[in-house]
Each structure stands twice: as C-alpha cells, then as structure tokens.
Amino acid sequence: MLKDKPTLKRALGSYALAERLVIAINATHLKAMTKGIFLVAVCKDENEMVCPLAFGFGNVECTELLTWFLKKLCELIQYPDRVMLVLDRYNGIFNTMEAIFPDASHRICAYHLAQNLKRFYKQMDDVIWLYYRAMYTYRIEEFDCVMAGLKEIYLKVYDELLGIGIKKFSRVHSPRKMYFLMTTNIPESMNSCLLAVRKLPITSMEKFIRDLL
Structure with a gap:
C-alpha cells in the first residue's frame, strides 16, 4: 500500500530539491497466522525526523515482491537519479535495486x-x-x-x-552525502512501532499503519 502520488510528491518536493533523499528499505516477517512479509521505505526529513514513504505486504520475501515494491516507489519519486538507497546485503533486494534504480547510488547497511x-x-x-x-x-x-x-x-x-x-x-x-544515515535502523524503528499489531490480520494491520502515518 503506497502513498498516493500527489501526497508523496508534495512530501518529497523540497526534500529532493535539497538533495537529501536518502532512503532506507527493509523487510520483516509478520507473525499472523497467514505469515507474510512487510516492506517499508523510510527516510528522514529536514528536521531529522523519521519520514515513512511507502509500505507493502507480500506472501514471501522474493524477487517478484521486491520488484513490485521498488517499481512503485521509483514511480513516485520525482528525482530517482538523485536518490541514495541504503539496504542490507540480501542479494535479491540488492540486485533488484540496481535494476530499477540504475542511476541512483546504492549503499549496504x-x-x-x-x-x-x-x-x-x-x-x-x-x-x-x-x-x-x-x-x-x-x-x-x-x-x-x-x-x-x-x-x-x-x-x-x-x-x-x-x-x-x-x-x-x-x-x-560515497558519491552522495549520507547525512549520518549509514544503516537501516530507521525502518527498524518503524517495525518496532508495529510490534503490537504484527499478529493481526493484514487488513487490520494496514488500517493501523494508515492511522499511524
């Protein structure tokens, strides 16, 4: 479930122009009966506050899920060539990242x-x-x-x-400034906010995240 395009572009407008668009991406396993994967893309705003950009759900952590999520994220960003992407060293997400964001900078957590x-x-x-x-x-x-x-x-x-x-x-x-964002800790902060609802059905969890954001 990605934020709508106008809202996200307004949120990223000054941020991208200021060339501070460093995005950390992380995947975590859900605890509900249906299991599944929760994906989230997070950055920081000009006040160093955590700014969630997009989130999504999938059945398993696979290349197809990551490709869908990253393609949607790329479509919403005004200046994908100016982005610095921070991710863990999971090969699936890393290879997919380079294919979808070929002009962006990529960094390992x-x-x-x-x-x-x-x-x-x-x-x-x-x-x-x-x-x-x-x-x-x-x-x-x-x-x-x-x-x-x-x-x-x-x-x-x-x-x-x-x-x-x-x-x-x-x-x-680094070809771009990191602004002290060297790890995927901020997506982990987002995940920590969801500990109480990770066992809920996805529809309930999705509503909770929308209310939270």
Whole structure:
C-alpha cells in the first residue's frame, strides 16, 4: 500500500530539491497466522525526523515482491537519479535495486555488513574495528592507510570489502552525502512501532499503519 502520488510528491518536493533523499528499505516477517512479509521505505526529513514513504505486504520475501515494491516507489519519486538507497546485503533486494534504480547510488547497511564480518571472522574484534574505522573516516588518506593495514593482516577481509565495492560501504567514497544515515535502523524503528499489531490480520494491520502515518 503506497502513498498516493500527489501526497508523496508534495512530501518529497523540497526534500529532493535539497538533495537529501536518502532512503532506507527493509523487510520483516509478520507473525499472523497467514505469515507474510512487510516492506517499508523510510527516510528522514529536514528536521531529522523519521519520514515513512511507502509500505507493502507480500506472501514471501522474493524477487517478484521486491520488484513490485521498488517499481512503485521509483514511480513516485520525482528525482530517482538523485536518490541514495541504503539496504542490507540480501542479494535479491540488492540486485533488484540496481535494476530499477540504475542511476541512483546504492549503499549496504553498515550494521548488516559488520554482522556478516563477525559471523565469518569470529574472535577477530580488530577486524570489526578496522572496518568501522575505514567506513566512517572523512579522509581518503586515512581510509587508504586503514585498508592497507587490513590487507596486510587479514587479506580475505580486504578482498571481500573490495569485492563489495568501496563506494557501497565507505563514507569518504560515497558519491552522495549520507547525512549520518549509514544503516537501516530507521525502518527498524518503524517495525518496532508495529510490534503490537504484527499478529493481526493484514487488513487490520494496514488500517493501523494508515492511522499511524
């Protein structure tokens, strides 16, 4: 259920012109008897307040559902080429994102990437420390220095990060300003508002979300 086009365009008008359109997208599983998936796209307004843009429901987390949701979202945004999209590293959503928003910038959620590193490189806290240091730095010289140290100590991690793409995790190499939106935490905030209704039928949950927004 996406917001109607005129309403959303009014909401995004000054936001897009100010080139602050950083959108985080997240999917979560519902707890009702029918199960299902809840998708949400969220950004922040000029006052750093959470601004939900669109939400939708589906049976399972699959490429077809993500394609439908992202196509509808793309149709509603005035300047899709100016968008910065933040998402987790789930391959289905990532590949679909690049196909539907080819001119937009794409970024992997800093938290999800860190969790992946923790999963595969256990008991290597310095790997995570170096990763966060490289990701958050504002200076190319410092980034290169940290990555050189990572290459010398943990070549596999270095190669994996290069394979992901530097622009997808490094702030200093980002083609667009991030405005401190480095993770998909704000969609998680939206999800936390729905904890009490996630077991309801979808029609009841949809009404609750409309009233909430």
